Amino acid sequence: MVSEEKYKIEDFNEWFNDIIYKAELADIRYNIKGLVVFRPWSVFSISYMFRVYEDKFNETGHQQLILPTLIPEENFLKESEHVEGFSPEVFWVTQHGNENFENKYALRPTSETAFYYMFSYWLKSYKDLPLKTYQRANVFRYESKATKPFIRGREFYWYESHNIFETLEDAEEQVLEDMQITEEMLHDTFGIPFIFFKRPQWDKFPGAINTYAADVILPNGKILQLPSTHLLGTKFTETFNVKFKDRDEKEKFAFGTCYGPAISRIYGGMIGVHGDCNGLRLPFELAPIQIIILPLYFSDADNQKIEEMCLDIAENLDKIGYRVKIDDDKEKTPKERFSYYEMKGVPLRIEIGPKDIFQGTITVFRRDFNEKIKIYIADIYDEIKKISLEFTNNLKKQADLEFSEKIVTVDNYNDLLEILDKENKIIRVPFCSIEDGKECADKIKFDTKGADIRGIRMDFDENPDENDTCVVCGKKANCIVYIGKSY
Numbered sequence: 102m103v104s105e106e107k108y109k110i111e112d113f114n115e116w117f118n119d120i121i122y123k124a125e126l127a128d129i130r131y132n133i134k135g136l137v138v139f140r141p142w143s144v145f146s147i148s149y150m151f152r153v154y155e156d157k158f159n160e161t162g163h164q165q166l167i168l169p170t171l172i173p174e175e176n177f178l179k180e181s182e183h184v185e186g187f188s189p190e191v192f193w194v195t196q197h198g199n200e201n202f203e204n205k206y207a208l209r210p211t212s213e214t215a216f217y218y219m220f221s222y223w224l225k226s227y228k229d230l231p232l233k234t235y236q237r238a239n240v241f242r243y244e245s246k247a248t249k250p251f252i253r254g255r256e257f258y259w260y261e262s263h264n265i266f267e268t269l270e271d272a273e274e275q276v277l278e279d280m281q282i283t284e285e286m287l288h289d290t291f292g293i294p295f296i297f298f299k300r301p302q303w304d305k306f307p308g309a310i311n312t313y314a315a316d317v318i319l320p321n322g323k324i325l326q327l328p329s330t331h332l333l334g335t336k337f338t339e340t341f342n343v344k345f346k347d348r349d350e351k352e353k354f355a356f357g358t359c360y361g362p363a364i365s366r367i368y369g370g371m372i373g374v375h376g377d378c379n380g381l382r383l384p385f386e387l388a389p390i391q392i393i394i395l396p397l398y399f400s401d402a403d404n405q406k407i408e409e410m411c412l413d414i415a416e417n418l419d420k421i422g423y424r425v426k427i428d429d430d431k432e433k434t435p436k437e438r439f440s441y442y443e444m445k446g447v448p449l450r451i452e453i454g455p456k457d458i459f460q461g462t463i464t465v466f467r468r469d470f471n472e473k474i475k476i477y478i479a480d481i482y483d484e485i486k487k488i489s490l491e492f493t494n495n496l497k498k499q500a501d502l503e504f505s506e507k508i509v510t511v512d513n514y515n516d517l518l519e520i521l522d523k524e525n526k527i528i529r530v531p532f533c534s535i536e537d538g539k540e541c542a543d544k545i546k547f548d549t550k551g552a553d554i555r556g557i558r559m560d561f562d563e564n565p566d567e568n569d570t571c572v573v574c575g576k577k578a579n580c581i582v583y584i585g586k587s588y
């Protein structure tokens with residue numbers, strides 16, 4: 102495997118593919134391009150992510166639905182920006198057996214046009230609002246960019262939440278709640294740092310008033326967009342005639358939002374953010390095996406005693422509720438077993454050899470700091486509890502530090518070009534406007550071969566100084582933006 106940390110930065114693609122293969126996360130040999138098979142090790146963590154997200158949706162008053170995978174073309178055609186935005190990526194179902202359908206059906210690339218179709222039947226009165234719904238779904242998009250397991254597939258797995266409200270203010274509140282949910286899930290639970298941006302007008306979801314999205318920075322300095330939330334206003338409610346009778350007896354269109362955390366992609370981002378040159382590192386709660394116990398055999402040792410001790414500790418840890426496994430494969434050297442579980446991202450490894458029996462200790466290798474510690478047998482359960490409780494937070498702190506080091510503030514165009522060309526960094530810079538500064542954005546994109554204005558940050562107000570000017574056109578700056586290249 103990779104010997105140096107810089108490998109991850111300079112050849113992230115190779116590093117990523119290597120981990121997918123060696124940690125047995127996905128199999129790319131399925132015979133439709135862009136569709137891959139997720140293997141048990143990744144599915145376990147992805148299922149956990151789905152569960153905690155589901156709890157959070159329920160806790161915040163969302164109701165779960167299940168809608169059909171197929172969406173009639175006529176639903177799509179109703180919203181012109183939406184159809185224009187998604188058309189190139191839609192998979193169409195045109196036949197049953199040998200016969201053509203009279204009208205074709207889309208394999209959902211997203212389900213606004215299915216939800217709003219139904220909302221028009223369900224919504225009658227202001228008393229029905231807010232209506233907050235979500236579904237767990239797989240969606241299909243014919244990506245023209247190179248596909249990559251978890252990060253960019255032609256089929257992916259997500260929650261899509263579709264909500265309607267009485268007022269625009271209520272809908273805007275929902276955007277803030279979606280941001281809060283993202284913080285609690287991605288950052289607090291999975292340890293993935295991000296910035297939530299309001300996207301420029303020229304880069305919004307087809308059919309939205311505004312798009313907000315969480316950007317994660319990968320080790321190679323490229324940006325991965327994770328959940329986005331969209332303020333739809335009355336765009337879809339007018340199109341699908343989703344009206345309610347208000348308190349004043351007047352009929353009004355509801356205001357909509359949608360939020361789409363792609364769980365499979367969040368998992369892909371997590372691999373990148375937490376992984377290191379020895380492989381995967383998983384937050385403690387997400388690891389299929391949390392503690393691996395390895396008996397170290399020696400020809401002249403009392404191996405039976407070592408095995409008994411391993412069994413005893415495993416049973417006790419299992420009773421406490423940890424996911425534990427003993428690997429006593431005598432065919433493999435200790436080193437082979439060490440690197441295998443490090444590659445898989447198992448948080449803790451307990452090694453027990455003859456010396457330990459003699460000294461009344463065990464050796465614990467912790468994957469958050471990649472260090473070995475000795476623990477007295479008497480303290481083992483307290484110590485493991487302590488480590489397990491701080492483990493994910495340690496990964497998060499390391500990721501936060503790396504994240505902050507990747508953002509550089511500049512105030513002139515030459516520095517911007519030079520840094521985007523040579524370093525794995527995200528630029529923070531004064532800019533004219535995310536409403537109508539597209540020309541400046543286009544120039545940056547052209548001169549840097551692909552860097553985009555990601556938007557203005559939503560987590561706190563960030564204003565340019567009185568005399569700040571746009572680094573491109575020299576006009577008075579009215580915002581601070583972040584610029585980087587997408588992965």
Ligand SMILES: [Zn+2]
Binds near residue numbers: 576
């Ligand atoms: Zn400008």
